[in-house]
Amino acid sequence: MRYIDEYRDGRLAKDIARQIATLADPARCYHFMEFCGGHTHAISRYGLEDLLPQNMQMIHGPGCPVCVLPIGRIDAAIALAMRPEITICTYGDLMRVPGSNGSSLLKARTAGADIRMVYSTLDALRIAEAEPDREVVFFAIGFETTTPPTALALRIAIAKELRNFSIFCNHVLTPAAIQNILESPDVRKLGTVKIDGFIGPAHVSTVIGTEPYEFFAEEFQKPVVVAGFEPLDVIQAILMLVRQVNDGRHEVENQYIRAVTTFGNEKAQTEIANFFELCESFEWRGLGEVPYGAVRLRPQYAEYDAEKRFSMVTPAVKDNPACECGAILRGVKKPADCKLFGTVCTPDTPMGSCMVSYEGACAAHWTYGRFREHAKASERGRAVA
Amino acid sequence: MNVMVKANRRKLDLKSGRVDLSHGAGGRAMGQLIEGIFHKAFDNEWLRAGNDQSAFMVPGGRMVMTTDGYVVSPLFFPGGNIGSLAVHGTINDIAMAGAVPLYLSASFIIEEGFPLADLDRIAETMGAASREAGMPIITGDTKVVERGKADGVFISTAGVGMVPAGLDLRSDATRPGDVVIVSGSIGDHGVAVMSKRENLEFDTDIVSDSAALHGLVAAMVEATGASIRLMRDPTRGGLAATLNEIANASKVGFRIDEEAIPINPEVAAACELLGLDPLNVANEGKLAAVVAPEAADALLAAMRAHPLGREAALIGHVVADDNCFVQMATSFGGGRIVDWLSGEQLPRIC
Ligand code: SF4
Numbered sequence: 047m048r049y050i051d052e053y054r055d056g057r058l059a060k061d062i063a064r065q066i067a068t069l070a071d072p073a074r075c076y077h078f079m080e081f082c083g084g085h086t087h088a089i090s091r092y093g094l095e096d097l098l099p100q101n102m103q104m105i106h107g108p109g110c111p112v113c114v115l116p117i118g119r120i121d122a123a124i125a126l127a128m129r130p131e132i133t134i135c136t137y138g139d140l141m142r143v144p145g146s147n148g149s150s151l152l153k154a155r156t157a158g159a160d161i162r163m164v165y166s167t168l169d170a171l172r173i174a175e176a177e178p179d180r181e182v183v184f185f186a187i188g189f190e191t192t193t194p195p196t197a198l199a200l201r202i203a204i205a206k207e208l209r210n211f212s213i214f215c216n217h218v219l220t221p222a223a224i225q226n227i228l229e230s231p232d233v234r235k236l237g238t239v240k241i242d243g244f245i246g247p248a249h250v251s252t253v254i255g256t257e258p259y260e261f262f263a264e265e266f267q268k269p270v271v272v273a274g275f276e277p278l279d280v281i282q283a284i285l286m287l288v289r290q291v292n293d294g295r296h297e298v299e300n301q302y303i304r305a306v307t308t309f310g311n312e313k314a315q316t317e318i319a320n321f322f323e324l325c326e327s328f329e330w331r332g333l334g335e336v337p338y339g340a341v342r343l344r345p346q347y348a349e350y351d352a353e354k355r356f357s358m359v360t361p362a363v364k365d366n367p368a369c370e371c372g373a374i375l376r377g378v379k380k381p382a383d384c385k386l387f388g389t390v391c392t393p394d395t396p397m398g399s400c401m402v403s404y405e406g407a408c409a410a411h412w413t414y415g416r417f418r419e420h421a422k423a424s425e426r427g428r429a430v431a
Numbered sequence: 432m433n434v435m436v437k438a439n440r441r442k443l444d445l446k447s448g449r450v451d452l453s454h455g456a457g458g459r460a461m462g463q464l465i466e467g468i469f470h471k472a473f474d475n476e477w478l479r480a481g482n483d484q485s486a487f488m489v490p491g492g493r494m495v496m497t498t499d500g501y502v503v504s505p506l507f508f509p510g511g512n513i514g515s516l517a518v519h520g521t522i523n524d525i526a527m528a529g530a531v532p533l534y535l536s537a538s539f540i541i542e543e544g545f546p547l548a549d550l551d552r553i554a555e556t557m558g559a560a561s562r563e564a565g566m567p568i569i570t571g572d573t574k575v576v577e578r579g580k581a582d583g584v585f586i587s588t589a590g591v592g593m594v595p596a597g598l599d600l601r602s603d604a605t606r607p608g609d610v611v612i613v614s615g616s617i618g619d620h621g622v623a624v625m626s627k628r629e630n631l632e633f634d635t636d637i638v639s640d641s642a643a644l645h646g647l648v649a650a651m652v653e654a655t656g657a658s659i660r661l662m663r664d665p666t667r668g669g670l671a672a673t674l675n676e677i678a679n680a681s682k683v684g685f686r687i688d689e690e691a692i693p694i695n696p697e698v699a700a701a702c703e704l705l706g707l708d709p710l711n712v713a714n715e716g717k718l719a720a721v722v723a724p725e726a727a728d729a730l731l732a733a734m735r736a737h738p739l740g741r742e743a744a745l746i747g748h749v750v751a752d753d754n755c756f757v758q759m760a761t762s763f764g765g766g767r768i769v770d771w772l773s774g775e776q777l778p779r780i781c
Contacts, residue, residue, distance in 0.1 A: 056690065056762040063764070091708075093765020277763055393773035404706075414767040417756045 055278065062281050063097035069288050076102040077240050078287050079377060081224055082189075082247035083110030083405025084275040090414035092277040098284070105239065105377030106400075106407035108223055109247060111188045112139050113399040113406040114330040115216055117363040120145035123185055123214060126358055127151065127159035133177070134161045134214075135170035136185035143402050146363045167199035174203070174211035183352045187216040191249040193341065194314040197321045200343075200350055214352040215342050217322070220250045221258045222339040223330060227376055228266055232334060239377045243269040243287040245280065248302035253318075255310025259298045266296075273301040321347060331399035332371035369398035374407050381408040382419050388412060443467040448547040455541065455575025465573060468551050472558035473537075477569035485569040487534060492596060497524040498589040506553070506583050508624045510638030511715075513586055514557035519643045519715055521590040522564050523664040526645035527718065529600050529652050530592035535561055537588050538572040542581040553584065564643040566590065592645075598652060602680040604660040605721045609749040611685060612727065614647060614718045614734055615640070615742035616693040617670050621712035622701045637697050642716030647739045651720065654733030658726030664718050671710040671769045673719050674757045684752025687769070689762045691746045711772045721749065 070076065080086055086106040089095060095104060108114055124145050127134045134151070141152045141163060155161040160180070164170050167184055174182035186196045196213060203211045224244060246259055251272045259270040269290035273283035283301045290297060300306050321344060328340030343351040352358060365371065369391070370384035381387050381400065391397040393409050400408035443463060453460040470478050477485035501517040511519075518535065525532045537557065541550065561568050623639040644664065651659060665673040670692070674685050694709050702709045716739065722730050727745060734740030747759075757769040 056764060059763045091761070091767060092763040093761045093767045094763060096765035097763060281763075413770045413773075417754070417758055417766070417768050420754050420756070 059097065059278055059281050062278075062285050066097075066102070066281070066285050066288055067099050069285070069292060070099045070102060071292060072101065074101065075240075076242050076288060076291060077105055077377065078102070078243050078245060078284060079105040079107045079227070079241050080245040080280070081107040081109040081220065082245075082250070082275075083113065083403065083410075084247060084249070085109075085245055085273070085280055086407055086410050087405045088275055088277050088280050090410035093414070094277060094281055095415075097281065102284075102288075105241060106374070106410065107227065107244075107377075108330065108333055108375040108399075109189070109220065110403045110405040111192075111216070111218060112143055112403035114218060114223075114332060115140075115143065115187060116329045116331045116360075117144070117146050117365070118329075118360040119216055120151070121149070121363060122358050122360045124149055124151060124154045124159070126183060126214070126352065126356055127154050127161050128157075129356075131181050132160065132356075133173065133180045133182045134159070134185055135164045135173060135182060136161065137165070137187065138163050139403055140185060140187060144396060146361075167195045168202075171199050171202055171208070171211060174208050175206070178210055180210060181356075182211050183214055183356075184211070185214045185216070189218060189220050189247070189250050190253045190318075193217045193318050193322065194253060194311075197317040200321050200347065201317070203350060204347075212350045212352040212355050213343065214358070215322070216340070218328065218330065218336075218340045219324075219338065220247065220254075221262070222336050223333065224262060226330075226333055226336045226339065228262075228268075230333070230336075232372060232376070241268065241377065242291050243271070245283045245287070246270050246272040248272055248274040248279070248306055251300075251302070251306040251310060253311050253314050255308050256298050256300050256306060257308050257310070263296045263298045269296045269299070271299045271301050272306055274304070331365070331402075332375045334372070365399070366397045371398040371400045371408075374400050381411040382416075384408070388416065443547055445547050445551050450541045450543060450545040450547065450550065450575055452543050452575050452577065455573060461573060464547075465571075468547070468554045469537075469539075469571060469573070472551070472554035473561065473568040473571075474558070475567040475569065477534075477567065483570070485534070487569065489533070490593060493594040494591060495525055495528045495530045495594060496589065496591045497521060498587065499524060500585065500587040502582065502585050503624065504582055505624070505627050506549070508627050508639055510620075510623055511641040512553055512556055513584060514553035514555075515560045516639075516641050516715060517586040517588045518557050518560035518564065518566075518568075519641045520666065521588040522566055522643040522645055523715075523718070525590050525592035526643070526648040527600070527662045527664055528592070528594055529598040529648060529659070529662065530594045531649070532564060532566040532590060532592040532643075532645050535566050535568045535588055535590045536570045537568050537586060538574075540574045540576060540581050540585040540587075542583055543575055543578045545583055550584065553586075560643065564645065566643075595652060597657060599657075600659060600661045602661055602677060603682075605677060605681040605683055605749050606660075607683060607749050607751040608724055609660055609721050610724050610727045610745055611674070611687065611747045611749070612720050612722060612730060612734070612743055612745050613670065613693065614644070614720075614740045615716075616695045616698065617665065617714055617717055618698040618702065618709035618712035619695060620715040621669070622698045624713075625705065626701065635697050635701055637695065637701065640714060640716035642739055644716065644718055644739060647718070647734065647737045650733050650737045650740075651730060655722065655726040655730045658723040659730070660721040660723065662718050662720045665714050667713050668772060669709070669711040669713055670719060671708070671757070672771050674769065675755070675771050677721065678752075678755040678757055681749075682753075682755060684750045684755055685747055685757040685769075686750050687747030687757065687759045689759050691744055693742045693744050710769055724748070
């Protein structure tokens with residue numbers, strides 16, 4: 047398990063940072079959006095922003111499936127979990143996500159709901175098999191990466207004729223969200239910062255390939271570099287973006303050649319297509335309704351679709367009106383610009399989607415980066431004195 | 432009557448016997464359990480006296496006392512079990528005051544149905560750990576609860592120790608300029624335990640670092656004495672929580688250097704896989720010490736001469752900071768905060 051060492055080489059990173067500094071044109075500004083929370087996390091955790099020149103800014107996009115799950119979907123899951131015959135299986139990081147009125151799956155569990163933390167869809171299947179008297183619902187969430195395992199679970203459930211297993215589907219789609227950031231009506235309302243290029247998530251592209259981004263690169267004339275989640279991957283991707291911007295190119299490049307190909311994993315894509323279809327519209331917390339922003343089970347599998355099987359209702363729950371998530375996700379504002387940041391909204395008491403998961407922009411800034419504001423403030427203090 | 436006598440004489444079936452409610456009911460069965468498992472494992476003059484408490488002499492001076500509960504899951508993990516953990520943890524709480532550990536108590540809450548063989552193994556390890564540390568378990572208690580009301584075994588311990596004359600370690604004693612030293616690689620215990628959790632089993636050679644640190648502490652105190660400002664064992668919450676606690680208690684900040692922090696590569700890889708930060712992961716045989724800068728070299732030398740401090744490293748220093756931030760220079764040359772963990776550490780999905 048020593049595989050990570052080579053992607054953590056600090057000297058190499060400093061070397062790449064020097065190249066970036068040399069190439070960066072001092073006469074212009076560079077704004078790059080890393081779409082995925084995994085990248086945001088790497089950037090904050092390794093302090094990569096400190097390595098970039100002043101005129102280069104990273105914008106932390108919406109890409110964390112936990113963050114973007116609307117409160118109403120959590121409420122719906124909690125309501126379902128409170129039914130005595132139901133067992134909800136889900137991934138650990140969903141457990142703490144707040145629903146409305148301070149509820150969460152973790153709290154519902156202490157109130158008696160049967161909610162179990164699993165590490166894979168197959169664990170949920172095992173529970174359904176072992177406890178035929180329970181209705182086992184797998185709370186499925188994630189991007190394109192976690193959709194194939196959900197499809198696989200369905201395939202197995204059908205083959206084994208498991209009648210007590212169903213899926214609460216919350217699988218969202220990356221390209222749709224990027225498009226939304228660039229051209230949704232909110233862009234006019236909130237204003238927008240210029241985005242000069244995107245870092246695309248490698249794990250998503252191991253499934254979908256790099257090809258789905260070709261459209262953006264073309265349509266919006268934005269370079270996209272698909273990159274891994276190690277800090278070296280990210281900084282190398284930034285270098286690749288700087289080169290493209292300087293050259294006036296807008297291409298899809300692949301930094302993560304160790305696992306990503308142009309067309310991705312076609313078997314996984316077919317598996318997804320077999321069981322899922324596009325939702326015309328799906329609410330992303332912080333972004334609002336995203337056209338074609340998610341998938342749902344095909345009608346022929348309604349029996350396995352928890353929403354239909356248990357007539358689940360997803361209440362419409364509004365975020366705190368003071369929350370600036372929408373603007374933050376689009377790069378118009380920074381976490382510290384939000385009045386709630388660090389006062390009422392912290393990782394222990396998250397108010398908005400950006401604070402909900404570790405990978406959200408506000409959570410990452412709070413956990414790893416908030417000393418920078420204080421450093422700036424004391425510098426200003428010294429200057430005034 | 433005869434049958435009862437026979438039953439009472441019959442030895443505990445340590446191979447396939449199980450704890451039942453009678454083992455906690457205060458009658459013969461309980462006596463048999465205590466004799467056959469705990470007294471056998473912890474054997475010493477105080478227990479042999481058979482009282483509900485133990486009287487002992489104390490040398491004059493300052494005394495410390497601590498108590499702790501152990502509820503680890505799984506009960507057995509690479510490098511130890513709940514029993515050794517309970518002994519080491521309590522010894523270390525005493526040792527972090529610079530004190531010499533003297534006596535331990537152990538109280539067991541056992542779930543009905545628990546295999547006697549496992550209880551015996553746990554007790555044996557505890558007995559061995561306490562003997563090795565020279566800190567006998569001199570009193571205890573046993574309760575049995577119905578199936579489902581406990582997770583196998585819970586152990587709670589208390590310990591007392593004596594502080595050497597002239598030593599007074601306090602959590603608010605650190606000041607800017609002091610340095611921070613850790614005794615060795617961090618995160619080993621948490622990863623070893625997680626590697627054996629149900630559903631999470633993964634292949635790793637990591638064993639828990641669970642160990643009694645009083646010997647190391649004695650060597651440190653001998654080498655530098657009052658130059659040591661304070662010591663902490665970074666258990667739950669890991670090194671991150673410990674440094675934040677000290678920073679807040681002393682109203683200072685820390686600047687630490689990621690590259691200087693010893694982390695086993697396997698621990699780093701496992702943490703990466705699980706989406707955890709090794710700085711938040713528990714340790715059971717490591718300590719962090721804040722020390723006056725002029726004593727750092729002598730302290731490091733003394734620590735490295737001890738088997739439990741061989742990898743001791745200076746990882747950073749104390750700075751003046753009203754925000755009490757623990758800041759870290761990353762291996763990449765950037766900076767970041769090292770914060771407490773919010774809530775429980777839960778693995779991420781992607
Ligand atoms: S600090 Fe909290 S409330 Fe403000 S934008 Fe971030 S998540 Fe929303």
